[in-house]
Amino acid sequence: MKTCIIIIVMLLIVFQCSAQVSVPRENQSALSERSVYGVGFSAGLVSGFGLSFRHHFPYEFSYQLVGGIISVDRNLHYNLSIEAQYDLAHSAATRFFAGGGVGFFYSGESGHNNLSAPLRVGVGIGGEWVNIFSPVHLTGEILFTYFSDGTVLPLPQASVHYYFF
Numbered sequence: 001m002k003t004c005i006i007i008i009v010m011l012l013i014v015f016q017c018s019a020q021v022s023v024p025r026e027n028q029s030a031l032s033e034r035s036v037y038g039v040g041f042s043a044g045l046v047s048g049f050g051l052s053f054r055h056h057f058p059y060e061f062s063y064q065l066v067g068g069i070i071s072v073d074r075n076l077h078y079n080l081s082i083e084a085q086y087d088l089a090h091s092a093a094t095r096f097f098a099g100g101g102v103g104f105f106y107s108g109e110s111g112h113n114n115l116s117a118p119l120r121v122g123v124g125i126g127g128e129w130v131n132i133f134s135p136v137h138l139t140g141e142i143l144f145t146y147f148s149d150g151t152v153l154p155l156p157q158a159s160v161h162y163y164f165f
Contacts, residue, residue, distance in 0.1 A: 034058055037164045038137065042066045044157025046101045046122035046143050048079035054161050060087040064159075066103070079105045085126070095128040099141060117147035124154070135163040 035057055042052035042064070050068020062085045069078040083101030090096065100123040108114035126141030141157040 038135075038161035040159060040161035042157070042159035044122075044141070044143070044159075045155050046081060046103045046120045046145050047083050047157050047159070048081040048103045048105070050079065052159055052161065054159075054163075056163075061085070062087075062097075064101075074109050075107065076110065077107045079103055088125075093130050095130070097126055097128070099124060099126055099143070101143070117149035117151065119148035121146045122155070122157075126157070135165055137161050137163060 035055065038052075038054040038056070040052050040054070041050070043049050047064065048066040048068055050066055052064055052066045054062060054064045056062035064083040064085070066081045066083070067079065069076070071077070081101055081103030083099055085097040085099040087095055087097045101121070103120045103122075105115055105118045105120065106113050122143030122145040124141055124143035126139060126143075128137050128139045130137050137160070139157075139159045139161070142154055143157060144152060145155045146152050
């Protein structure tokens, strides 16, 4: 738990150094001016593992859909999730946001889920690093994750998206 608090504090310091709450018009990112769509990959115990679609509306709000499926031997593994993000601060190079999501996970033979906690709900903070020379964005998050068996853990998530500007 102490390690998670240190990571959160370090993320806050990094984002406060490189992001402004009120960004001058010439330094605003393309995410603040129009709707932007992205596709990529996501990995996390709330957002799931697999292909990801993100839609960032003009200014502060975005959502992300993630789905993945794989079959090994007779076992099927899949997950579906949705996540909402609200920008707290952004600049041309970074975006700091609060987010929350819900995911459903399945693992087992047909008709029987072997997971004791297939439903996950998470709330937390994250940041997105924008590569100014290309439309590839990297995202990292720390979400306090509630598992349907009652467990609550602070867990990381990561994703990479290619944005269509």
